[in-house]
Amino acid sequence: METGFRITRAKGFHMTFENGYTVSVQWGFGNYCSNHFNLKALDEVKRLESPDAEVAVWAEDGKFINVPEFDIDQVGSNFTPEQVLELLNWAKEQK
Numbered sequence: 001m002e003t004g005f006r007i008t009r010a011k012g013f014h015m016t017f018e019n020g021y022t023v024s025v026q027w028g029f030g031n032y033c034s035n036h037f038n039l040k041a042l043d044e045v046k047r048l049e050s051p052d053a054e055v056a057v058w059a060e061d062g063k064f065i066n067v068p069e070f071d072i073d074q075v076g077s078n079f080t081p082e083q084v085l086e087l088l089n090w091a092k093e094q095k
Helices: 081-093
Strands: 004-007 012-016 022-026 053-058 076-079
Touching (some): 022 081
16 A cells, blocks of 8 residues: 555544555554444444544564554554554654
8 A cells, every 4th residue: 555544444544654654543443442332333323432542563564563662463442542543653763
């Protein structure tokens, strides 16, 4: 994917940086967040809220990147908005 944004099933987004790193931020049913077991999140909703989100990072080759400093082993759970921002900044700065 080129740099930019991609929506994912109306429950989150992917963001790809120029260095090829993609960060996934998801907060729907089945994701590792407050909505994990929220059946209402399965319905088509215009607005789905959550205080936290599941995150993942992968490289241009599509392989997941473990990020120990963020306690991410393929997928990170219950990230706050502040933690998501830190992760986005981290991914953007990778070579």
